[in-house]
Amino acid sequence: MDAVEFVLQNFTEMNKLWIRMQHQVCWNTSVLTCMAPENLHATKVKMNREGMIFWPCRCSSACDTFILFGDPELRTSFGLSGLQGPVRVEEKLEKERSELRDLVGKNLHVLSQIEGIDLEMYKDNVLPRILEQVVDCKDELAQYYLMECIIQVFPDEYHLQTLETLLGACPLLQPTVDIKTVLSQLMERLSNYAASSAEVLPEFLQVEAFSKLSNAIGKVIEAQVDMPIVGVITLYVSLLTFTLHVHPDRLDYVDQVLGACVKKLSGKAKLEDSKATKQVVALLSAPLEKFNEIVTALTLSNYPRVMDHLDSETNKVMAMVIIQSIMKNNTCVSTADQVEVLFELIKGLIKDLDGTHGDELDDEDFKEEQNSVARLIHMLYHDEPEEMLQIICLVRKHIMTGGPKRLPFTVPSLVFSSLKLVRRLQGQDGDVVGEETIETLSSVPSPELALRLYLQCAEAANDCDLEPVAYEFFTQAFVLYEEEVTDSKAQVTAIHLIIGTLQRMNVFGVENRDTLTHKATGYSAKLLKKPDQCRAVYACSHLFWVDDQDGIKDGERVLLCLKRSLRIANAAQQMANVTRGSSGPVILFVEILNKYLYFFEKGNPQITSAAIQDLVELIRTEMQSDTTTPDPASDPFFASTLRYIQFQKQKSGAMGEKYDPIKV
Amino acid sequence: MVLVLAIGDLHIPHRAPDLPPKFKSMLVPGKIQHIICTGNLCIKEVHDYLKSLCPSLHVTRGEYDEDARYPETKTLTIGQFKLGLCHGHQVVPWGDLDSLAMLQRQLDVDILVSGHTHQFKAYKHEAGVVINPGSATGAYSSITYDVNPSFVLMDIDGLRVVVYVYELIDGEVKVDKIDFKKTATATTHSAN
Numbered sequence: 001m002d003a004v005e006f007v008l009q010n011f012t013e014m015n016k017l018w019i020r021m022q023h024q025v026c027w028n029t030s031v032l033t034c035m036a037p038e039n040l041h042a043t044k045v046k047m048n049r050e051g052m053i054f055w056p057c058r059c060s061s062a063c064d065t066f067i068l069f070g071d072p073e074l075r076t077s078f079g080l081s082g083l084q085g086p087v088r089v090e091e092k093l094e095k096e097r098s099e100l101r102d103l104v105g106k107n108l109h110v111l112s113q114i115e116g117i118d119l120e121m122y123k124d125n126v127l128p129r130i131l132e133q134v135v136d137c138k139d140e141l142a143q144y145y146l147m148e149c150i151i152q153v154f155p156d157e158y159h160l161q162t163l164e165t166l167l168g169a170c171p172l173l174q175p176t177v178d179i180k181t182v183l184s185q186l187m188e189r190l191s192n193y194a195a196s197s198a199e200v201l202p203e204f205l206q207v208e209a210f211s212k213l214s215n216a217i218g219k220v221i222e223a224q225v226d227m228p229i230v231g232v233i234t235l236y237v238s239l240l241t242f243t244l245h246v247h248p249d250r251l252d253y254v255d256q257v258l259g260a261c262v263k264k265l266s267g268k269a270k271l272e273d274s275k276a277t278k279q280v281v282a283l284l285s286a287p288l289e290k291f292n293e294i295v296t297a298l299t300l301s302n303y304p305r306v307m308d309h310l311d312s313e314t315n316k317v318m319a320m321v322i323i324q325s326i327m328k329n330n331t332c333v334s335t336a337d338q339v340e341v342l343f344e345l346i347k348g349l350i351k352d353l354d355g356t357h358g359d360e361l362d363d364e365d366f367k368e369e370q371n372s373v374a375r376l377i378h379m380l381y382h383d384e385p386e387e388m389l390q391i392i393c394l395v396r397k398h399i400m401t402g403g404p405k406r407l408p409f410t411v412p413s414l415v416f417s418s419l420k421l422v423r424r425l426q427g428q429d430g431d432v433v434g435e436e437t438i439e440t441l442s443s444v445p446s447p448e449l450a451l452r453l454y455l456q457c458a459e460a461a462n463d464c465d466l467e468p469v470a471y472e473f474f475t476q477a478f479v480l481y482e483e484e485v486t487d488s489k490a491q492v493t494a495i496h497l498i499i500g501t502l503q504r505m506n507v508f509g510v511e512n513r514d515t516l517t518h519k520a521t522g523y524s525a526k527l528l529k530k531p532d533q534c535r536a537v538y539a540c541s542h543l544f545w546v547d548d549q550d551g552i553k554d555g556e557r558v559l560l561c562l563k564r565s566l567r568i569a570n571a572a573q574q575m576a577n578v579t580r581g582s583s584g585p586v587i588l589f590v591e592i593l594n595k596y597l598y599f600f601e602k603g604n605p606q607i608t609s610a611a612i613q614d615l616v617e618l619i620r621t622e623m624q625s626d627t628t629t630p631d632p633a634s635d636p637f638f639a640s641t642l643r644y645i646q647f648q649k650q651k652s653g654a655m656g657e658k659y660d661p662i663k664v
Numbered sequence: 665m666v667l668v669l670a671i672g673d674l675h676i677p678h679r680a681p682d683l684p685p686k687f688k689s690m691l692v693p694g695k696i697q698h699i700i701c702t703g704n705l706c707i708k709e710v711h712d713y714l715k716s717l718c719p720s721l722h723v724t725r726g727e728y729d730e731d732a733r734y735p736e737t738k739t740l741t742i743g744q745f746k747l748g749l750c751h752g753h754q755v756v757p758w759g760d761l762d763s764l765a766m767l768q769r770q771l772d773v774d775i776l777v778s779g780h781t782h783q784f785k786a787y788k789h790e791a792g793v794v795i796n797p798g799s800a801t802g803a804y805s806s807i808t809y810d811v812n813p814s815f816v817l818m819d820i821d822g823l824r825v826v827v828y829v830y831e832l833i834d835g836e837v838k839v840d841k842i843d844f845k846k847t848a849t850a851t852t853h854s855a856n
Contacts, residue, residue: 327681371707374677412678412728416804423809452727459806493727493753500756504807539756546757587770594766601762633770640769640791647790 003114004126011107012133015146018100019139105149112153122154123162131169140174147173147182156193157200159186160207167216171223179220180231184238187213191245204246210253213239214260221264229264233279236261240283244290251300254287258302265309277314280306284318288325295333298341307345312353316369319346323372326379334382336390343398349373351401370409373399377413388421396440408446415441415453419460426464438476447484451477451494455501462507470505471512474498478519488528492536495523499539503546513552517543521561530572534588538565538595545599555606558599562607565592573622587634589619594641600658601648609661616642616664666743667695669718670816672702672751672779673799676710678728680801684813684832687800693717696817698742702779702797703751704728726751726779739771743820744846748773752780752796758807765789774846775818775825783808786816786827786842793844795827802832823847 108130111117117126127150134146150166151159159166166186170179190209194201204210217235221227240257247253261283284306287297297303307318322345326333333339343350349369377395382388392414399410418437437457444450454477461470477498485494499520508516520543524536541561544554569588576585593615600607619638642664649659669691674680682688696718703726705711711731715721725734738749748771755763759781768776768791775793782805784798798814805811813832818825823846831838 330685367707368709371677371709375681378677378679378681409677416675416679419806420804423804449728456806496754496756497727500753500758501806503757542757591766591770594769598762598766636772637770640772644765644769644790 004111004117004121007107007111007114008126008129011104011111011130014100014104014107015133015137015142018097018104019137019142021100022097022139022141101145105145105153108146108149108153112155119158119161122158123165127158127162127165131165135169135172138174140176143173143177144182147177147179148185151182151186151189156189157203159190160193160203160209163207163209163212167212170216171219175224179224180227180235183213183217183220183235187238187242191242194242194246201246210243210247210250213242214256218260228273228276229268230273230276230279232264233261233276233283237279237283237286240286244286248290251296255300255302258283258300258306262302262305262309265306268309270309270311272311277310280310281314281318281321285321288322294322294326294329294331295338298338298345304341304345312348315348315353319349320369320372322346323349323376327372327375331379333380334387336387336394339380339391339394343394346373346376347398350398350406352403366405367409370406373406374409374413377410377417380417385421385425388424392418392421396436400440400443404443404445407444408449411440411444412449412453415456419456422460422464438472442476447480448490448494451480451485452497454480455497459501459504462505465507467507467509467512470507471516474502474516478516481523488532491527492532495520495527495536496539499524499536499543503542506546506548506551525564525568530568530575531585531588534565534568534572534585535591537561537568538592541565541595541599545602545604547602553604555599555604558604559606562592562595562599565595586619586622586631587637589615589622590634590637590641593619597641597645601655609658613662616645616662666697666820668698668700668742668747668818668820669696670700670702670777670795670797670818671714671800672797673704673726673782673803673805674710674801675704675706675728675799675803676801678706679803683801686832686835686837687813687815687830690830690837691717698722698740700738700740700747700749700777702726702749702777703734704779706730722749724749724751727753737767737771739773744823745775745820745825746773748776750776750778752778759783761787761789761794764794765791768792768794775844781805781807782811784812784814784816784829784831786829788844793825793827797829798831 111126111130130146130150134143134150137143147169170183173179190204194204217239221232221235236257240254243250243253243257261280284303287300287303288294291297307315310318322342325331333342347353350373380391380395382391395417396414399406399414402410415437441450441453441457444453454473458470458473458477461467461473481491481494481498485491502516502520505513505516517540521537521540524540525533527533527536538561541558544552544557544561546552566589569585569592572585572588593612596607596612596615600609600612623634623638645659645662645664648655649662650656651659674683676682683691693716698720699714699718699722701714701721701723703724705714705723706726706728707730711721711723714723722738722740723729723734724738725732725736736750736754740747740749748768750767750771752758752764755767755778757763764776764778767778768789773792775795777795777797779796779798781796782799782803783796785794785796787794795816795818797816799805799811800813800815802811802813815830817828817830819828825844825846827842827844829840829842831840
C-alpha cells in the first residue's frame with residue numbers, strides 16, 4: 001500500500017515538474033531563438049564571464065532577481081557561445097525534457113510491476129488517481145503521453161475491465177489532444193489481445209467492449225468538429241480491425257461500423273483527400289482479408305454505400321481489390337443475388353460511370369481491368385442449371401452496358417461460360433440461348449473474334465442437334481468473313497477455322513451442307529496468294545470425307561478438290577517461273593501428294609496408285625529441273641514422304657498390297 | 665539432362681481464370697531449361713508468367729492469341745532432338761493423326777508438339793513422336809468433352825526422351841510417363 005501511495009505521489013509531482021519545465025523551457029527557447037546576440041542587452045538579460053545567461057525572474061513585476069537559465073530544480077547551467085547558443089540550448093533542454101518525461105513514464109511502469117496491485121486495486125484506486133492527474137494537469141502534450149503510457153504499461157485484461165473509466169476520461173482531455181491515435185492504440189492492443197487466445201474472447205462480450213468503444217468514438221468525433229475526415233476514417237479502420245478480431249461472427253457489428261462511416265461521409269462531396277481515400281480502401285479491404293468467404297463481405301449492406309463515396313479512380317482500385325481477393329482465395333460466387341451485389345460493387349469497371357470519360361485511362365491499365373473482369377466471370381458458378389442460367393443472364397445484362405471498348409474483353413468469357421452450360425443441358429433450352437447469343441455477338445466490334453465465337457456456337461448447336469441454329473451461326477460467320485475480315489493473313493486463318501469447324505458438322509442435311517461447303521471452297525480459291533489458295537482448297541477436300549460411320553464419303557468431290565489445288569499449284573509454278581525464273585513452290589506439290597496418300601489409304605476409290613505415281617514423277621521432274629534451285633524445305637519433305645511410302649509398302653496385309661504398285 | 669516444359673491452350677481469360685493452384689505450385693522458376701508453348705495463352709500476362717519460369721520460351725500462334733506476332737510454326741534443336749511446334753488449328757481435320765504426321769514430315773522433326781484439341785496425346789508413328797500437352801487450365805473445347813488440366817515435361821537425355829504427363833483428375837495431380845528412344849534413322853518407343 002505504502003509503495004503504491006509513494007509511487008503515485010512521486011508520479012504526480014514529477015508530472016507537475018515536467019509540465020512546468022516544458023512551459024518554462026518553451027517560453028525561454030522561443031524567446032532565445034528569435035533574438036540575435038546584440039539584442040540580448042535590450043531584454044535585460046545578464047551574461048556573466050563564463051557566458052552563462054540569467055533571466056529576470058517573473059514571479060512579480062517588483063522582483064529584480066535573476067535566475068540561472070535552465071534552473072530551478074535541475075541545476076543545469078551551461079555556457080553559451082555566440083550564435084550557436086540557441087541551438088545548443090535547445091538540444092540540451094530537449095534532452096533534459098525527454099529524460100524527465102521518461103522518468104514520469106517510469107513511475108507508471110513501476111506501478112504496473114508492484115506486486116500486490118490487483119485488478120480491484122487498479123480499478124478502485126490506481127487508475128482513478130492517475131486519470132485525475134492526467135485530466136487536471138490540462139497540458140495537451142502531457143495528456144497525450146500519459147494516456148499512451150497507461151495503455152502500453154498496464155495489462156490488456158485490466159484495460160478491458162476498466163474500459164468505461166478509461167474511455168470516460170477521453171472527453172475530459174484538452175480538445176487539442178490527438179485522442180484518435182490514443183484510441184487507435186488502445187483498440188490495436190485489444191485486437192492483439194483477442195488474437196492471442198480464444199479463451200479471452202468471452203471477456204470482451206461480457207464487458208460489452210464493442211459498444212463502449214463504438215460510443216466513445218462517436219462522442220469524440222462529435223466533440224472534435226474540426227477533425228479532418230482522414231482522422232475519422234482512421235478511427236473507424238481501427239474499430240473495424242478490432243471488431244474483425246474480436247467478433248468475427250458479428251456481421252452486424254461490421255456493418256454498423258461501415259454505417260457510421262457512411263453517415264459521416266454523406267452530405268459531403270466525393271472524397272478528394274488521398275490520405276482519406278487510402279484509409280477508406282483500408283476500411284473496405286479489412287473485411288475481405290478477414291473473411292475467406294468473400295461473399296460474406298458482399299452481404300454487408302453498408303459496403304456499397306461506402307464505395308459510392310469514393311472518387312471514380314479509387315472506386316475502380318477498390319473493385320480490383322475485390323476481384324483479386326476472389327481470385328486469390330479461389331472463391332466461387334454461386335448465387336444470382338451474390339452476383340448482383342458483386343457487379344454492383346465493381347460497376348466502375350463494368351461501365352463508364354457518370355462524369356467519367358472512357359479515354360482517360362491508360363491502355364495497359366484498361367486491359368488489365370477488363371481482363372480481370374473476364375477472369376472473374378469464370379468464378380461465377382452454380383451446380384443447378386437453372387440458377388446458372390440466371391447468373392449468365394445477369395452477367396450478360398451488366399456487361400452489355402460496357403460499351404464497344406469493353407465488349408471484346410468480356411463477351412468471350414460470357415460466351416464460353418454459356419457454352420459450358422449448354423453442354424451440361426445438351427438438348428434443352430438450346431434455342432433460347434442461341435438467339436440471345438447471336439444478339440450479343442453481333443455487338444462485339446471485333447469481327448475476327450466474333451467470327452471465332454460464332455463457329456464455337458455452331459459446334460455447340462451441332463452437338464445439341466439444332467440444325468437451323470447451327471446454320472444461322474455459320475451464316476453469321478460467313479457474313480463477317482465477307483464483309484469485315486480484310487487482312488489477307490487473317491482471312492487465311494479464318495477460312496481454315498471455318499473449314500475445320502464445318503468438317504466436324506454432322507447435323508446438316510445435304511442441302512445445307514452443300515451450300516456451306518460450296519461457300520467455303522469458293523472463298524478458299526479466292527484468297528489473295530496462290531499458295532494460300534492451294535492449301536485452303538486441299539483442306540476443303542476433307543469436307544467431303546468424314547471418317548465416322550455415317551460420315552460423308554464422297555470420293556469424287558475429294559478428288560475434284562485435290563485436282564483443283566493441283567491446278568492452283570501449277571499456276572503458282574508458272575507465275576514463279578515467269579517472274580523470277582527461280583524455284584517455284586514445289587513444296588505445294590509435295591503437300592498435295594501427302595493428301596493423295598491420305599485418301600488413298602482411307603480407301604477413296606477415285607485416288608489411284610497411278611495418280612500417285614504420276615505425282616511423284618512430277619515432283620521429281622520439278623526438283624531436278626534446271627530452273628529449280630534446291631529448296632531447303634521441299635527436299636527433306638519429299639524425302640520423308642518417299643520414306644513413308646516405302647514404310648507402308650513394307651507392311652504386311654492390305655496396306656502393303658495397296659502400296660505395292662507404287663515405285664519410289 | 666534437359667528439361668523441357670510443353671504447355672498450351674490455357675485460354676486465359678476467355679475460358680479459364682488461371683492455372684490450377686496445384687499446377688502453379690509445381691511450376692517454379694529455375695527448374696526448366698526450355699518452355700515450348702502450343703499457343704492460345706491468350707494475354708500478355710500469361711506470356712510474362714511463363715517467361716518468368718524460364719527465359720527460353722517458344723510460342724506458336726493460337727487463333728485466340730492477343731499477340732499476332734507469334735509464328736505459325738517453329739522448329740528448334742534440343743540436344744539430339746529436332747522439335748517442331750505448331751498450335752494445330754491449321755491442320756484440318758483437327759486432331760487427325762495422319763494429317764499431323766504430314767505436318768511432322770513437312771517440318772522434318774523428331775518430335776512434333778501440337779495442341780488445339782485440349783486432349784493429351786503422346787504416341788509414335790513412322791515419322792516420329794507426336795505430343796499434345798492438352799490444356800493446362802482444363803479449358804472448354806468444342807472438340808473434347810470433360811477436359812482435365814494437363815501439361816507435359818520432357819526429359820531429353822542423349823538419344824532418349826522421357827515424357828512425363830501431369831494431369832489434374834478430381835483435384836489430384838496424377839503423373840504418367842512414356843519413354844522414346846531415337847536411333848540414327850528412326851524413333852522407337854516403350855510405354856510405361
